[in-house]
Amino acid sequence: MTTLTVEANNLTxxxxxxxxxxxxxxxxxxxxxxxxxxxxxxxxxxxxxxLTGNLxxxxxxxxxxxxxxxxxxxxxxxxxxxLPETPPLYREFTVDExxxxxxxxxxxxxxxxxxxxxxxxxxxxxxEMSKRLIENLSKxxxxxxxxxxxxxxxxxxxxxxxxxxxxxxxxxxxxxxxxKELGGEHSVILSTHILPEVEMVCDHVxxxxxxxxxFNGSIDVLKQQRHGNKLxxxxxxxxxxxxxxxxxxVETVELLDNGLLRISYKPxxxxxxxxxxxxxxxxxxxxxxxxxxxxxxxxxxxxxxxxTAA
Amino acid sequence: MILNVARKELKSVFASPMGWVILALLLSAFxxxxxxxxxxxxxxxxxxxxxxxxxxxxxxxxxxxxxxPTYMMLFAIPLLSMRLISEERRSxxxxxxxxxxxxxxxxxxxxFIGLVGFLTILLVFVGIMLSTLNFWADIDFGYLVSxxxxxxxxxxxxxxxxxxxxxxxxxxxVAAIFTFVALVGLMIIDFFLTGDDGSLLRNVANYxxxxxxxxxxxxxxxxxxxxxxxxxxxxxxxxxxxRRLDADRLRG
Numbered sequence: 070m071t072t073l074t075v076e077a078n079n080l081t082x083x084x085x086x087x088x089x090x091x092x093x094x095x096x097x098x099x100x101x102x103x104x105x106x107x108x109x110x111x112x113x114x115x116x117x118x119x120l121t122g123n124l125x126x127x128x129x130x131x132x133x134x135x136x137x138x139x140x141x142x143x144x145x146x147x148x149x150x151x152l153p154e155t156p157p158l159y160r161e162f163t164v165d166e167x168x169x170x171x172x173x174x175x176x177x178x179x180x181x182x183x184x185x186x187x188x189x190x191x192x193x194x195x196x197e198m199s200k201r202l203i204e205n206l207s208k209x210x211x212x213x214x215x216x217x218x219x220x221x222x223x224x225x226x227x228x229x230x231x232x233x234x235x236x237x238x239x240x241x242x243x244x245x246x247x248x249k250e251l252g253g254e255h256s257v258i259l260s261t262h263i264l265p266e267v268e269m270v271c272d273h274v275x276x277x278x279x280x281x282x283x284f285n286g287s288i289d290v291l292k293q294q295r296h297g298n299k300l301x302x303x304x305x306x307x308x309x310x311x312x313x314x315x316x317x318x319v320e321t322v323e324l325l326d327n328g329l330l331r332i333s334y335k336p337x338x339x340x341x342x343x344x345x346x347x348x349x350x351x352x353x354x355x356x357x358x359x360x361x362x363x364x365x366x367x368x369x370x371x372x373x374x375x376x377t378a379a
Numbered sequence: 380m381i382l383n384v385a386r387k388e389l390k391s392v393f394a395s396p397m398g399w400v401i402l403a404l405l406l407s408a409f410x411x412x413x414x415x416x417x418x419x420x421x422x423x424x425x426x427x428x429x430x431x432x433x434x435x436x437x438x439x440x441x442x443x444x445x446x447x448p449t450y451m452m453l454f455a456i457p458l459l460s461m462r463l464i465s466e467e468r469r470s471x472x473x474x475x476x477x478x479x480x481x482x483x484x485x486x487x488x489x490x491f492i493g494l495v496g497f498l499t500i501l502l503v504f505v506g507i508m509l510s511t512l513n514f515w516a517d518i519d520f521g522y523l524v525s526x527x528x529x530x531x532x533x534x535x536x537x538x539x540x541x542x543x544x545x546x547x548x549x550x551x552x553v554a555a556i557f558t559f560v561a562l563v564g565l566m567i568i569d570f571f572l573t574g575d576d577g578s579l580l581r582n583v584a585n586y587x588x589x590x591x592x593x594x595x596x597x598x599x600x601x602x603x604x605x606x607x608x609x610x611x612x613x614x615x616x617x618x619x620x621x622r623r624l625d626a627d628r629l630r631g
Binding site: 146149157158159175 | 380383384386387390391394395471472474476477478479480481482628629
């Protein structure tokens, strides 16, 4: 049985008459990683603030593991670990001091604090920084302290707002692994600008644009959308455009700058075999044939532009 | 949970040199007036031959120690209270508290107790210092306790006011200036308007004046009306602070 950890119903937030987030609804089950995408100012952070109880929604409700955020904020907040856009760090503390404070404020009992701090430091690779002042740490390490703070009390739901900003590639890899690991036992929501990251760590993706959800589904759906109905074909003989159009299923043929042809076909009628046969028969000099993958960026742009056009 | 917030605040005061410096300066101020009071005592009393002119050493030294240094609190408390909320708002660490399992009351009262805890440390030292008079004299501990309690309530009220002004802005310096002006305002009411001619304005001013409610303590009188006044003052400003923070959450 899957248990719902996050339920958002018709979340709406109005800032002085302007709707920053409108009617966002979704659910998340235990063990899932949800990626939150959207251009700047789309309402990602606003949504996250509402999920964590930092901002009261104008309409709608949030439930964490069945506990209503508005009616029982204390109980609901105890189940969440949150890393906001700017890591909330007390710069005058050392890493150890800060994490102990975080553990205590999140209700970790006195005798477990040491172990919790130790574990969080290990998970985020901070063990060597224990006695350093947060003020003196680099941006990447500060970011890691922010993540450590969010997972220190082993929350059911971890919400990370752009967790990999300012990290170097090795750290990014570690943090992604950590997020995947967290996804095993908890639910994770993360927002990001880095699209490949979503593909690597998330099970579910949501794309938000101008405060509206424009895409909500599993990562596989998005991947399928990526493949599209296109083939990328290379011929030695380039003057065969007309002939190609006669092959069953082919809709349009387009010559690209790099000498390859992009063929789009009717959904479900891949003409791959027909093209190869025709090429062999007529000696077009086929040297390459590939499914044409649109990049995730293109899909993203498509989805966010569609909305504007509509 | 309230105590956890208070503990964090106290730790944060002592994590920077600021807390230590203010503690040291205030203690030395109290110390100087303590020594001064003792010296004066011998000078004045050696001239007072008739028994009616003689004063107890406790009340004489206390008058010196709790006189001018009390006014120093007017400067010290805005400096200590200014950071409490405005600094957290500016560096966006307030989110850390808002997203934890804490109610706004926990946060506000915790911060208040943290600051009052710091000032209590100061007052405990002052109390110990004055108690050392007991080595060579027989002092009136009741009088001393009344003075300490009065000062404690006074600085707690200052802190509550400072906390409220700190919640209004994201600039610590602005918070400090407003707190200072408001505290001096409450003093000015005392200096210029208080009197006993029975007009309504005077009565209101008399009632509002912090100093007027502090003076009975300085005379060794613990009046429940004055205690109630200070408690009401504190509760009022803490409530206003909670409401201000709630508005943050609602309006964003």
